Amino acid sequence: MIEILYIILQVLIFLILFSSIPINKIIKVSNSKYPSLSENIAFNFVLHSNFILILCILNLDINKISIIYLTSIPLIYIFFLRNNFQNIKIFKKNSFYEFMLIFLVSLFIFIDMSNKLILSWDAEKFWLSKSLNFYNEFTIENLKNISRPHYPFLGPLISSLYWKLSFINEEYSRRLIFGFIYCSSVLLLINNLELSKLYKIIFFSLLLLVTYDYFLILSGNQEILIFSIICIVMNSFYKIKNNKNENLLLHLIIIILSCNLLMWIKQEGIFYSFFLIFTLFFIIKLTYKQKLLYLSIILGFFIFKLLIFKLYNLEISLNKSVVSSLALNDLFLKITFDRFLLVLKYFFFAPFQSYFLLLGIILYFLNKIGKTKINYLNFYILINFLFIFIVYLLIDNQEYNLKTGIDRLIFNVSPLIIILLVEIINKKIKNYFL
Amino acid sequence: MLEKYWKKKLNKSLIGYLIVIILTLIFLQKCNLFRNTYSIIFKSHNTRFINAYNKVFFSGFCEKQSHGYIAFVKEEYKNFLPKEKIPKIINFDKGRKVPSWIFLKTNPKIDNELMILLNTNLKSDKLDISNYQIINNYQNRCLFLKKND
Known part of the structure; x- marks a missing residue:
């Protein structure tokens, strides 16, 4: 109790x-x-x-x-x-x-x-x-x-x-x-x-x-x-x-x-x-x-x-328990067509596992149709997408790590989906009233 | 006056309030609020812990990783267990992790006088525990033992 x-x-x-x-x-x-x-x-x-x-x-x-x-x-x-105990205005009303x-x-x-x-x-x-x-x-x-x-x-x-x-x-x-x-x-x-x-x-x-x-x-x-x-x-x-x-x-x-x-x-x-x-x-x-x-x-x-x-x-x-060697030769050897396709496959299926990511993709395309310029978000989406892609391209135990870790890595950067929603809605409201 | 205020608010955005109520109820169902509140009030933490791990596929009370049995021993014999050491834990279900973290100690020393045997039914040959006193026996599958002096 x-x-x-x-x-x-x-x-x-x-x-x-x-x-x-x-x-x-x-x-x-x-x-x-x-x-x-x-x-x-x-x-x-x-x-x-x-x-x-x-x-x-x-x-x-x-x-x-x-x-x-x-x-x-x-x-x-x-x-x-x-000096100001009487006037404590910490928050908005x-x-x-x-x-x-x-x-x-x-x-x-x-x-x-x-x-x-x-x-x-x-x-x-x-x-x-x-x-x-x-x-x-x-x-x-x-x-x-x-x-x-x-x-x-x-x-x-x-x-x-x-x-x-x-x-x-x-x-x-x-x-x-x-x-x-x-x-x-x-x-x-x-x-x-x-x-x-x-x-x-x-x-x-x-x-x-x-x-x-x-x-x-x-x-x-x-x-x-x-x-x-x-x-x-x-x-x-x-x-x-x-x-x-x-x-x-x-x-x-x-x-x-x-x-x-x-x-x-x-x-x-x-x-x-x-x-x-x-x-x-x-x-x-x-x-x-x-x-x-x-x-x-x-x-x-x-x-x-x-x-x-x-x-x-x-x-x-930086790499222990993720990538066995950071030597350029070893990393280049990992860039193969099969590994590339495997990552692409998991990226394709990820929105069907995470509805939040699906929402993000829909919002992104709505934003493109609406031609709203949000350069900083476009840059942030691109750089994170590339980062996650490259990490999974070069990682050891690729399929196991893709299965168990991709949803968590995507969740890390998903605040941009919320801010994208905010940008689109606020832009729509401004256009409606202007 | 308060009634008029609420009537005015409701008339203005009744649908909005209904949507909020429906979403709240869905969220409460997702969190299982009422059942969980009942559990917190009427069940101890240890019981809830054991019940939670009974429902997962990789554990149970006395199967697979057996989080439940270890938690039971930790709670039931907390005055009997040494403060800085934890019992030796052997799981005969090979390949399973041993969740010694349940004792919440940092780099604990193993006390060889005390032993927890898990999934003894999966041991291929006969178990020799003649040197040990059985402190707890769960269905001859999980045992808590103390070495004879």
């Missing part, structure tokens, strides 16, 4: 925790564009995750990280609001509907997770052991003794921290944060629709129905975290493109920090970070020097990650 109360409490704790640092108090935001609740949650999540990562890199165990984390949040809050949506949907998802309880193959093999490393009070130094030491560990780190802080002591409580952030990130994108709240709720519900699959996203895999962070970045892309220079600094900070997080979640996160930065160049006009600056920042994050891995004797490998 008490567990259900703890689950309800957990949702409330996440809502409070990820609204704790008001964006508008840290960075000057335009008065007409106060952040919504989901934007605040996204910003806080990115900020908190980077902070937790830094604490972990300092070789602190989970107890010390928890103490520093919990004491710093009220301190930051007090620091930024010290009508955030109640967002609060209720996130609260109820997160609650339903948490209740589902507390019954399904099954871990995926990857989670059993290595993600859980990394999480247990932190939960059992070992530090980053001990990761070299855990399976797949060359894999990044941000997801297990975050999940173990919230597991430690949770009132629920069971293993599934570490995955609740993923459910919460998934729900908030989908709502974050849907909020960009220029429709009434009722229609936003309809679209939000439809997207949840199409994307929610416990075994794909909440059974311990890290794809849900990549999906959520890419949703956050896509939201920033959309805002920058449509609001010109309003809150530009805020969105650039979110993009840069999110790119850093992606590198620490999965190996392919490094590629996603670079793809997102290249996509940014299609959205705002940057000088050559500015482009070089952003690329240098991302490269700097990547080098920093390599140094940390070297410092703690964690294996540095």
Whole structure:
């Protein structure tokens, strides 16, 4: 009986925790564009995750990280609001509907997770052991003794921290944060629709129905975290493109920090970070020097990650357990007509397995018919499609990996389907009224 | 006044509200909300864990990977099991993973005094457990043993 109360409490704790640092108090935001609740949650999540990562890199165990984390949040809050306690205008006026949506949907998802309880193959093999490393009070130094030491560990780190802080002591409580952030990130994108709240709720519900699959996203895999962070970045892309220079600094900070997080979640996160930065160049006009600056920042994050891995004797490998050799000769030998056809076959059948991808393809063709120019999305679709294609062309155990992994890789980049929907609908509304 | 407000809202977008209600009900059915809520209230976590793994094709209570039996031993004998070690687990269904992660320990040491045998019915020759005391026996297929002193 008490567990259900703890689950309800957990949702409330996440809502409070990820609204704790008001964006508008840290960075000057335009008065007409106060952040919504989901934007605040996204910003806080990115900020908190980077902070937790830094604490972990300092070789602190989970107890010390928890103490520093919990004491710093009220301190930051007090620091930024010290002169302004009476005028706390954190959200837009009508955030109640967002609060209720996130609260109820997160609650339903948490209740589902507390019954399904099954871990995926990857989670059993290595993600859980990394999480247990932190939960059992070992530090980053001990990761070299855990399976797949060359894999990044941000997801297990975050999940173990919230597991430690949770009132629920069971293993599934570490995955609740993923459910919460998934729900908030989908709502974050849907909020960009220029429709009434009722229609936003309809679209939000439809997207949840199409994307929610416990075994794909909440059974311990890290794809849900990549999906959520890419949703956050896509939201920033959309805002920058449509609001010109309003809150530009805020969105650039979110993009840069999110790119850093992606590198620490999965190996392919490094590629996603670079793809997102290249996509940014299609959205705002940057000088050559500015482009070089952003690329240098991302490269700097990547080098920093390599140094940390070297410092703690964690294996540095991009290809291990995926491609046996990165030598050019060996890679060229893999580019055969049979392998090419096999990948093409799985790409052809993928939309019939994932209705979300089918929706994306339909939207893409509708966009082409409607002749809406969304260059940044076209570029992002192309670069990700090419990346997934090339990975599966060169991978070892090609058919096995295609069977078991393609839906997850596609899910990683599927926030672009949501933003494509937003672009098409908003364009249609503008054309209707003009 | 509240009644008038809601009447006005409903008249304006009745179809929209109906769509929201239908989608919500579909989502609730997908999540199995009412049954799951009942389970959380009336069943313990361990029972739910065992039931969840009984339904998957690669496991069961005492078959294939036998997550259920291991979880049962962990819960039933939690005061008996050593804190830093886990029992040795042998699964006679060859090729199956051993889910020792259920004990939630990091790089645990194996306690050779305690042993969990799974799917003993699949062992081709006779099992010699004369040096062991049977602490738990599930249908002569899964056994929890302690070495005699």
